[in-house]
Amino acid sequence: MTRDDGHGKSPVRERRRxxxxxxxxxxxxxxxxxxxxxxLARGEGxxxxxxxxxxxxxxxxxxxxDVGFIHCAAxxxxxxxxxxxxxxxxxxxxxxxxxT
Numbered sequence: 001m002t003r004d005d006g007h008g009k010s011p012v013r014e015r016r017r018x019x020x021x022x023x024x025x026x027x028x029x030x031x032x033x034x035x036x037x038x039x040l041a042r043g044e045g046x047x048x049x050x051x052x053x054x055x056x057x058x059x060x061x062x063x064x065x066d067v068g069f070i071h072c073a074a075x076x077x078x079x080x081x082x083x084x085x086x087x088x089x090x091x092x093x094x095x096x097x098x099x100t
Contacts, residue, residue, distance in 0.1 A: 019078040023061060030080065031058045034072035 021032045033055040041051030059070040061080050068080040 019072075019076055021078055021080045022083045023080060025082055025084055026063065027061070027082070028063055029058070029060050031056065032078065033057065034074070034076050034078060036076040037072055037074055040074075 019035050021030065023030050033052060034057055035055075037055035038051055041054060054074070055072065057070060057072045057078060059068070059080065061068045061082065063082075066082045070078050070080060072078065
């Protein structure tokens, strides 16, 4: 089964996958990329720069709000969640970027 999401036909299961963004407790403004738009652009074979421009989303979440919703230009919904910084790994992995 397929549906038309503004970029052509895509599987219905794509609609069920969440586009999520996590922001710091003190952040109010944010910018991110719509994962659905990036995935569609990858399939179309366009330039990376064009894909990033099309997938770019900016928004604002008041500090007293923990969860919000925003839509990209193509209409995909992104869920914005306010979260504390995750605790450090119990077993650090040398392949991961270490923040201090």
